[in-house]
Amino acid sequence: EETSWGARPELAPDGKRLLYSSYRGRQWQQLWLTTPTGAAPLPLTFGDYDRRSARWSPDGRRIAFIDNAHGHTSLRVMETVGGATRTLLPNVRHRKGPHSTLRLEIVDESGKPVPARVSVIGSDRRAHAPEDAWMHADDGFDRSVQSVETNYFHCAPPCTLELPRGTTRLRVQRGFAHAPWQQVVEVAGEDQRIVARLSSQRLPAAFGQWISADLHVHMNYGGHYRNTPDRLVAQAHAEDLDVVFNTVVNKEERIPDIDGFRTGIDPASDNAVTLLQAQEYHTSFWGHLGLLQLDDHFLTPDFSAYRHTALASPYPHNGVIADLAHAQHGVAGYVHPFDTVPDPAKDPVLSHALPADVINGKVDYLEVVGFSDHKSTAAVWYRLLNLGFPLAAGAGTDAMANYASLRGPVGMNRVFLDTGGRRDPASVAAALKGGHGFASNGPLLGLRVDGAKPGDSTPTATGKHHYRIALRSPVPIDHLELVHNGAVVESFALSGDRRSLDGEGELELDGGWLLLRAWNDGADPLVLDLYPYATTNPVWLGKPAATASARADAGYFSDWLGRVIEAASARDDYNDAAERKDTLDYFSDARERYQAIAAGRVTTQGNHGE
Numbered sequence: 001e002e003t004s005w006g007a008r009p010e011l012a013p014d015g016k017r018l019l020y021s022s023y024r025g026r027q028w029q030q031l032w033l034t035t036p037t038g039a040a041p042l043p044l045t046f047g048d049y050d051r052r053s054a055r056w057s058p059d060g061r062r063i064a065f066i067d068n069a070h071g072h073t074s075l076r077v078m079e080t081v082g083g084a085t086r087t088l089l090p091n092v093r094h095r096k097g098p099h100s101t102l103r104l105e106i107v108d109e110s111g112k113p114v115p116a117r118v119s120v121i122g123s124d125r126r127a128h129a130p131e132d133a134w135m136h137a138d139d140g141f142d143r144s145v146q147s148v149e150t151n152y153f154h155c156a157p158p159c160t161l162e163l164p165r166g167t168t169r170l171r172v173q174r175g176f177a178h179a180p181w182q183q184v185v186e187v188a189g190e191d192q193r194i195v196a197r198l199s200s201q202r203l204p205a206a207f208g209q210w211i212s213a214d215l216h217v218h219m220n221y222g223g224h225y226r227n228t229p230d231r232l233v234a235q236a237h238a239e240d241l242d243v244v245f246n247t248v249v250n251k252e253e254r255i256p257d258i259d260g261f262r263t264g265i266d267p268a269s270d271n272a273v274t275l276l277q278a279q280e281y282h283t284s285f286w287g288h289l290g291l292l293q294l295d296d297h298f299l300t301p302d303f304s305a306y307r308h309t310a311l312a313s314p315y316p317h318n319g320v321i322a323d324l325a326h327a328q329h330g331v332a333g334y335v336h337p338f339d340t341v342p343d344p345a346k347d348p349v350l351s352h353a354l355p356a357d358v359i360n361g362k363v364d365y366l367e368v369v370g371f372s373d374h375k376s377t378a379a380v381w382y383r384l385l386n387l388g389f390p391l392a393a394g395a396g397t398d399a400m401a402n403y404a405s406l407r408g409p410v411g412m413n414r415v416f417l418d419t420g421g422r423r424d425p426a427s428v429a430a431a432l433k434g435g436h437g438f439a440s441n442g443p444l445l446g447l448r449v450d451g452a453k454p455g456d457s458t459p460t461a462t463g464k465h466h467y468r469i470a471l472r473s474p475v476p477i478d479h480l481e482l483v484h485n486g487a488v489v490e491s492f493a494l495s496g497d498r499r500s501l502d503g504e505g506e507l508e509l510d511g512g513w514l515l516l517r518a519w520n521d522g523a524d525p526l527v528l529d530l531y532p533y534a535t536t537n538p539v540w541l542g543k544p545a546a547t548a549s550a551r552a553d554a555g556y557f558s559d560w561l562g563r564v565i566e567a568a569s570a571r572d573d574y575n576d577a578a579e580r581k582d583t584l585d586y587f588s589d590a591r592e593r594y595q596a597i598a599a600g601r602v603t604t605q606g607n608h609g610e
Helices: 003-007 229-238 318-327 354-359 374-386 425-434 550-570 577-598
Strands: 018-022 030-034 051-056 062-070 072-079 085-087 099-107 116-121 151-155 159-164 166-173 181-187 192-197 210-218 243-248 274-281 289-292 331-334 365-369 392-395 414-418 437-440 444-449 462-472 479-484 487-491 500-510 512-519 533-536 539-541
Touching (some): 003 018, 018 051, 030 051, 099 116, 099 166, 099 181, 151 229, 210 274, 210 289, 210 365, 210 392, 229 243, 229 274, 289 318, 318 354, 331 425, 354 374, 354 550, 354 577, 365 374, 365 437, 374 512, 374 533, 374 550, 392 425, 414 425, 444 533, 462 512, 479 500, 500 512, 550 577
Parallel strands (some): 099 192, 243 274
Antiparallel strands (some): 018 030, 051 062, 062 072, 072 085, 099 159, 116 151, 166 181, 210 414, 289 331, 437 533, 444 462, 479 512, 512 539
16 A cells, blocks of 8 residues: 555544545555454445545545546545535635736747746745646755745646736746746736747757657656546647657556557657657666567566565566567666766665666666766766767656656656657657767757767767857756766856857867766756756767776776675575576676776677787
8 A cells, every 4th residue: 555645544433434545456546445453445436547535524424535537636525325426616716815817828939829838926926827727846846946846837828827916927938949938927907918929949950850758757656636648748748848758667556557558659649749658667676677669568567676575586687677678679778877876885785787787788778867866877877988888868757747746847858869850669769779869957959070960970089079069058057068988078168148059169089989968056946857957979989989998987887786796696585596596697797797898808899808
């Protein structure tokens, strides 16, 4: 069970029946009855939606609860016997002060109406939304920057709000390629019409023909709303997101979106948004995997290494799962990897399997921008790039899209892919695995080196290299840097509003890779993440190859895997000796390969060193 916060148990007035909410082997919360002595529970209600927060009437004849049968939350009262149910709606509203109607219209630079994300703070300092809108909030705000969380709703214009009269703050955002629109208005006695005109801030076409994709979204994950594919597509529209992957995953013992899993393009897709069903494979021991574009079936049971359960065994490890995904022509990547840089010498336990899976060719992408610390994840990524592994940067929000207050919105973290503007699954997969793009939570980045784009190689490795860069950002940026083999080789001074820059120049470089990144020292309320951050994939200087620091980087991963082997050896819950041997052999072999690189006996390309 999801503990008392989900179950909310309450005894009936007669003291004989215990009412609570549970999914109990199903995918959605319904109302159940047991007894104080623990008699076998039986369901009181049924349905593919949630009923929660139930309370008895004083006489026990009725039960009040909240459900999301129609997507939004509703307050209902049900007869205990017979189940007749009615919805409670307010007939009269008593307001503390005078209100007026505000009609909000949103248009793009051409004057075309477009959906967007909207925040409205009224004169009462409270967030407001249309009556039928889903109100969301960012629960991870920086209290040193703002006193309360940011509330927002998605608006397909026009949107009508009833607001207290007085000073009202409006904010409209639509993806990253439009500048945020903000305005302070005085809500007066007359009904008002406000038009938010969004201005474009796209990258120059020479850097690519982009589509944006959020690789990590949970349509339903235990929140109070009930989301649907159609609504998820509408959320993506408002965020100017081209492709959204609904990564179906377990929530404790259930998988809320399992009935909607399918291969190919979801029928809810339209001519602007492609919805693809995907999977997140859960194991807190080895690290979580994103499995995209499976073409046959959902991998069950969707989790392993769950201590104190029948699925406690650390087998299958993530290398096995990646093989199963690739057998379905899928794409496998690590999601929300690191909140801090792993330290093999100091971390109490280290069991993350990333280094072993990379050297064994199991990993197609890494969520460099995701529900983790971007700079810490990038530090690990740079070491892998230094070994010549062409590991692509991905991005995924890990949005819980049916919560009122949790991580989001959809598309907050996204990868921009140079697909020539195509949104079909094959083009998306090829661009993602090929590293043809950049990952971001706000800034847009363009990079070309000797004409080559991210994911590609320059004609020569060493010598002078000409670069061209571009930045377009919805927020001011503190740092814009070119990074060569993990070290900053050029920093660009930003002036004015610090939201755009076009530049070019030459650098003398000795092979390896070069990328462009943008980041801030702290949080910005317009970016609902830890801090603004973006990175291109690397442009390879010549063919992907080990850099001068490769031996030291290989030593780091060898030490890392030594700790993984230590943690895996300490587990006593493998199902049999064969599982234990297969797991330890896999990681021992990977460690030996890193040790060989560290000793100079081989390179990452498999060539013997001198």
